[in-house]
Amino acid sequence: MYDFKMTARLRTNIMKQRPIFEQKNFSFRREEKEGYISVRSTNLPRLQELFLNRTTQNILKKCNGSNTVEQIIRIISDMYPDIQRQVIANDVVKNLSVLSRFQLIEWKERNPFMKKLCVAFEGNKEFELLDEGDIREIITFIKANTKNVRFLNVMSRFEPYYDELFIRDVLFNFTEDFFAVRENGEIKGIATLKYTTNLDSTVCSLGLLIAQAGYEESLLTGIVEYSGGTCNRAMVKIKVQLPEKDCDAKAEFIENLQTHGFIKENISLGEFQGGNVCNYCFFYEKEGSKAC
Structure with a gap:
């Protein structure tokens, strides 16, 4: 299990933020085996394909500009009741970090991964x-x-x-x-x-x-x-x-x-x-x- 070790500052700031995903952020999308999809970022065309698993896709679907990160963690936890809540939280934040880095999601207020x-x-x-x-x-x-x-x-x-x-x-x-x-x-x-x-x-x-x-x-x-x-x-x-x-x-x-x-x-x-x-x-x- 990957343990995303957040700082206290990030843990506090991120939970109330609202990520936004729009299809226009994909310049390319293709179905792959075992439920994966391969995509390219519209904003970073020099990057090669990124492979997104089902969990990441489920997270993206909940990034609608209304759900907070805290709400997304709760929704994903309900989808996987046999997995500990902290494990889900770590996975959601890790995925949001990667998706932000590759500019596949935007943020309604401010990107919590961009520090000030x-x-x-x-x-x-x-x-x-x-x-x-x-x-x-x-x-x-x-x-x-x-x-x-x-x-x-x-x-x-x-x-x-x-x-x-x-x-x-x-x-x-x-x-x-x-x-x-x-x-x-x-x-x-x-x-x-x-x-x-x-x-x-x-x-x-x-x-x-x-x-x-x-x-x-x-x-x-x-x-x-x-x-x-x-x-x-x-x-x-x-x-x-x-x-x-x-x-x-x-x-x-x-x-x-x-x-x-x-x-x-x-x-x-x-x-x-x-x-x-x-x-x-x-x-x-x-x-x-x-x-x-």
Whole structure:
């Protein structure tokens, strides 16, 4: 049985939300064996077929814009009386997460899987979780601050962060979150957290950190104190991967990581282009850290 480990924030927010499914969200639909159907998303045409089982199809049928998630769980539970209610609840939320990621359902009020966070701290500074409405501002800042890149994940390339479609995709697929530090409303630094598409994973990775002088520390403070409250899954740790050959040049950045509670967990041998990778990790003390 798959156990979808929701954070307390998601568990609270999602139950009163009303998902909406419309046939127009399928650009393609075909009956398959054993009650499965294969479909394609109208909104994400580059994706290959998705295979939906009977349970997922039953959930979709109840996403009419009137039923809340709580009501859908109750309806599906009545259809499968021999299965524990919590198992049904986990399965419904897991399915809604996947269906949202592939834009097969919409939400009447707001998508509960799209997080929002804005925290005032350190005078006029704010630590904020950015969303699709901030994409152009994200790109403008990144293009204007290429000389201020403090960190880039070893598995990432910088150029895609210039691309609006790339940023939109990772936001809607819930594979990368963008955080910013603002001062007097102006972005001074951006950091991202990358999530694996494996819903069992409880580890996220620092993707990009780009900051003007004096704002790297504020970004790291925001990440360790508040990012746990935005995760839909119960994250255990944040991983920062640095090629061992670059560690001397990154000594100041590593010192800043350690000041903010990151520890050197291990060295992965031959992990990247034949070279070793040093893994620095921050462990969330409890679910959600300082959830907001």
